[in-house]
Amino acid sequence: MRVTRRGLLKVGLGLIGAGLVVPRTAAYAAAEAANDLVITDYRSVPPDWPDAHRLSITVIADLHAGGPNMGIERVR
Numbered sequence: 718m719r720v721t722r723r724g725l726l727k728v729g730l731g732l733i734g735a736g737l738v739v740p741r742t743a744a745y746a747a748a749e750a751a752n753d754l755v756i757t758d759y760r761s762v763p764p765d766w767p768d769a770h771r772l773s774i775t776v777i778a779d780l781h782a783g784g785p786n787m788g789i790e791r792v793r
Contacts, residue, residue, distance in 0.1 A: 761772065 761774075763772070766772065
C-alpha cells in the first residue's frame, strides 16, 4: 500500500474535522441532558422505620430500552 500526500492530507483533515465536531456534539448532549434532569425530594418514612437509618430510593426512567431492537430478553 502506497502513502501519498493527498491521502495523508485527507486523513489529517478528517481527523481534525472529527476533533472539532465530536467535543461540541458531546458538550451539547451533556448540556441538554442536564437541563432536562428532574430531581424531586420526598421525605418518606415507612412504618416502624428506625430513626437512625436513612432511606434512599432511586428511580431511573426513560431508558430507551424497548422497541423492535431491544426486547425484554435483551434488557434482562
